[in-house]
Amino acid sequence: MARNSTPSTTLPDTAWLGRGRHLGPEPEQDVRRNLIALKAAGVLDDFLDLDPVEAARSSVLHPRDESADPGPTARRLFEARWRVADDVTVRAHLTTYDPESRRKDGEGVGWVLAAEAQAPWDPRWPSPATMFWPDSERVPWDHATGPGVRLRAANQLPKDDDELRHRLREWTRESWYVHVVVHEAMTPDARGQRPVTAFLPPSVRDRVIEHRATPEQAQIVDFAMKRELKTRMPRGGAVILPTAAQDPAYDAERCTVRNVFLDGSEPVELLARVREFAALPRPLTADAERALTRLRQGWHLLTPEEELAHAQSMVTRYAEALEAMTTSRDLYREAAEAAQAALAESGLGDGLTRLSVPGLPKPDGSPLSALTKAFGRFRDPNK
Structure with missing residues (x-):
């Protein structure tokens, strides 16, 4: 999938990171209800609901550390602990944030989630996102940080050429997600409109964003990708976007699938390439490192x-x-x-x-x- 090149600082193979936006009226209440239900069902060992300022001041394992401070816009902090296969303990930390600009309608409440296990992460394990958020499309927690894009959905590409190129550049700078662009050779029926990411393992599914290009966008998307990413968009195929523009480790041929049949069947080749790409070492950006540090340095929920x-x-x-x-x-x-x-x-x-x-x-x-x-x-x- 990628050539022999590893970033100098990469995400540990025991960690899982995610972030997004909740566009509903009561995000924290949605989290509380889900945590209470999963603990009652025996899925969770335990959880905590904390005020972020007080939590930063009263860290159990470490004295107050600026790196563990969630920042002035933090609204609420949740911790949860559960066990997966062979009694491996997973600890996870979710923080909700006020919008960057309160004047923007529909911006929603941001959230950042960091989880770490006692063993290398298995993609078949439950997604940490659905430990905190309800696993339901009726609760709008799964919106990406970019406008008009949703996790676990098939998102249509912008019609405007300039906006399309801008989005491609933006997505290649976003190492928190894996972006996949699928071209519709012909307008699919209801079964073909279902996102192909639904076939992915749980822990991979909530890290992948699927984009769809309409039949008439074939040339536009191909030109934009060739210009911005030095890769091509095959008709009726799919492309996994790099996590950094002009990344020398990115293997365009390995990240391209020539044929994807959008008839409701499982696209085996594409899913295998996505799983392979998602398993590669991911660069640990500054904001991702802060999220992981908050999990490790600001932990309260002890056994x-x-x-x-x-x-x-x-x-x-x-x-x-x-x-x-x-x-x-x-x-x-x-x-x-x-x-x-x-x-x-x-x-x-x-x-x-x-x-x-x-x-x-x-x-x-x-x-x-x-x-x-x-x-x-x-x-x-x-x-």
Whole structure:
């Protein structure tokens, strides 16, 4: 699928990242209802519903860290823990955000989701998105960050040439999603209009955005892709877009499928190429790294065993800190007493101000130059 080239910083193979927009009136309530239902059904081990500011201040495992701060526009923070095959624990962290501009109608509430497992991620595992959001098309949580694009749907490409080229450039800078463009050789019936991404495994499906080009857009899309991405759009076929423009690791031939039959049947070749592409190392952008850091550094939902281990660790830390303070106090006392003895031996002690030591009386003061000479004896650390 790609040549032997790996980004310098890539997403760990144990992690799953996603983000989008919820266009409904009560996004947090939709999350709460789903979490409560899944916990009651035994799907989730547990979950937490937190205020983001208080959560950042009271991180259980780490002191307050700016990298774990969700930012001033964060609305609510949810944590959930569940187990998958062979008792592998998955921890996930969802944060909802106010729109960037409240003046834009229909912008919705943004969300960012980070999940990490104790083992490399298996695409057959449940999607972390549907652990927080209801797995229903009636709840509009699955809108992508770009306008007019929805996850788990077949999205029509823009009709305008300039807008189409702009969108292609935008999508190739979006490493959070895998973008697939499918050309309709002829207008499909109701079965062919179903998104082909519905056949993908759960953990891959919610990371893929499917775009559709109408029959008459064949030349326009082919020209735009050739110009912007150096790849071609076959009639009645499909193309997986690169995650970065002019990416030398992108294999255009491997990411192109010549024939896709939109008759409701499973497009085996295309799905295999998408799964292969989605499994490649993905660049860890700055915003993706922040999401993963918030999951790791700002975690609160501990198991009983983790709570016990954390309490034992805190006891050990406090004991070590107390011992260090006691040792420091004793060393200071010994050094001060040695200095007092040196002053007394030098015969200058009566004219100098003695060091303040707990439990020792305070003498009269004297010239600083005499104190400097007296301390000259202690310049050698072996003394």
